Amino acid sequence: MALLIACLLSACGGAKSENEGVQDRLNTKELKYFTNGKRLYTQYCNNCHMDNGEGLGRLIPPLAESDYLMEDLGRAAKIMKYGQKGPIAVNGTEYNQPMPANPQLTPLEILQILAYVSNTWGNEADIMTLPEVQEALKEQ
Amino acid sequence: MKLWKEAFVVGLLVLVVSCGGSGSKKLPIMGRQEFKEVNGKIDTIYHTIPNFQFVDQDSAIVNEKTFEDKIYVADFFFGTCPTICPVMKQQMLRIYDRFKDNPNFAILSHTIDPEHDTVAYLKDYSEKIGVMDNKVWHFVTGNKDEIYEMGSAAGYMVPVGEDGAAPGGFIHSGAFILVDKERRIRGYYDGTKKLEVDALMSDIPKLLAEYE
Numbered sequence: 079m080a081l082l083i084a085c086l087l088s089a090c091g092g093a094k095s096e097n098e099g100v101q102d103r104l105n106t107k108e109l110k111y112f113t114n115g116k117r118l119y120t121q122y123c124n125n126c127h128m129d130n131g132e133g134l135g136r137l138i139p140p141l142a143e144s145d146y147l148m149e150d151l152g153r154a155a156k157i158m159k160y161g162q163k164g165p166i167a168v169n170g171t172e173y174n175q176p177m178p179a180n181p182q183l184t185p186l187e188i189l190q191i192l193a194y195v196s197n198t199w200g201n202e203a204d205i206m207t208l209p210e211v212q213e214a215l216k217e218q
Numbered sequence: 219m220k221l222w223k224e225a226f227v228v229g230l231l232v233l234v235v236s237c238g239g240s241g242s243k244k245l246p247i248m249g250r251q252e253f254k255e256v257n258g259k260i261d262t263i264y265h266t267i268p269n270f271q272f273v274d275q276d277s278a279i280v281n282e283k284t285f286e287d288k289i290y291v292a293d294f295f296f297g298t299c300p301t302i303c304p305v306m307k308q309q310m311l312r313i314y315d316r317f318k319d320n321p322n323f324a325i326l327s328h329t330i331d332p333e334h335d336t337v338a339y340l341k342d343y344s345e346k347i348g349v350m351d352n353k354v355w356h357f358v359t360g361n362k363d364e365i366y367e368m369g370s371a372a373g374y375m376v377p378v379g380e381d382g383a384a385p386g387g388f389i390h391s392g393a394f395i396l397v398d399k400e401r402r403i404r405g406y407y408d409g410t411k412k413l414e415v416d417a418l419m420s421d422i423p424k425l426l427a428e429y430e
Contacts (some may be wrong), residue, residue: 216372
């Protein structure tokens with residue numbers, strides 16, 4: 079019985095927030111990026127990378143605790159804008175599903191999406207600056 | 219203390235009953251109906267899924283006989299879909315994981331891009347999302363016109379087709395379609411929405427119970 083109650087309680091709200099600590103880590107401006115990024119993520123990324131960032135099996139790579147994402151955010155900016163083809167290794171698993179380009183995304187929007195994905199689901203990273211994102215997007 | 223315990227159990231019961239209260243209610247039968255006079259009585263003829271023949275990810279022929287004595291969930295997708303397909307597959311995986319051990323349950327996913335989505339491609343795709351065999355979940359390809367015909371008013375009645383202007387080049391419905399053993403459509407659910415898929419997952423046992 080106690081176990082059942084415990085299960086019920088944890089299901090209701092005991093679980094830790096996916097964005098725990100983000101308020102302490104980011105300043106006001108960065109939090110604004112993060113919040114806008116979450117909205118843009120839902121619009122552009124969520125259908126494939128899923129709302130918890132776990133991706134889909136060995137078809138679509140995870141963003142949550144993803145070494146491929148976190149080791150080079152500039153590369154991630156490029157992939158968002160120009161798409162991605164060919165095999166990549168993420169957390170030791172090979173993925174080879176093309177990702178479509180999103181040419182309509184502005185550097186600021188890409189910066190906001192990056193702010194979100196690199197600071198949620200257990201990810202932690204410094205927020206890039208707009209000139210850094212613009213620089214990364216220069217070369218396709 | 220004992221009283222408290224009893225009250226809790228009653229409370230739980232109420233909760234369970236209120237969550238699944240419509241359990242005895244039959245699911246609707248969808249689609250056009252025709253009425254036919256047989257020996258002076260009016261019979262209702264329901265819309266049924268016509269015969270078909272496709273090939274699945276293990277090169278097995280899949281037709282109406284594959285689903286004899288089974289209820290199944292059907293959908294339409296394509297492997298390179300940049301929009302709603304992955305989330306549909308994530309949701310279908312929840313259904314698969316819940317019901318895959320039931321011998322009276324199956325899933326039928328039609329590709330609407332058969333030129334690209336060959337048997338070999340579908341095998342790779344299905345394995346990558348975690349479906350290792352074709353026992354329960356058939357990913358089928360075949361003649362494009364016949365696949366589109368299955369989506370039409372003659373079949374599952376959902377929009378599918380080619381459209382150069384759509385992302386990825388195809389339009390298709392995100393619907394999951396629940397079909398009974400008589401091949402009648404018993405429900406439509408938005409396969410991109412967790413809550414609607416939850417509803418489907420509670421309707422599947424209700425439909426199975428009709429045959430007990």
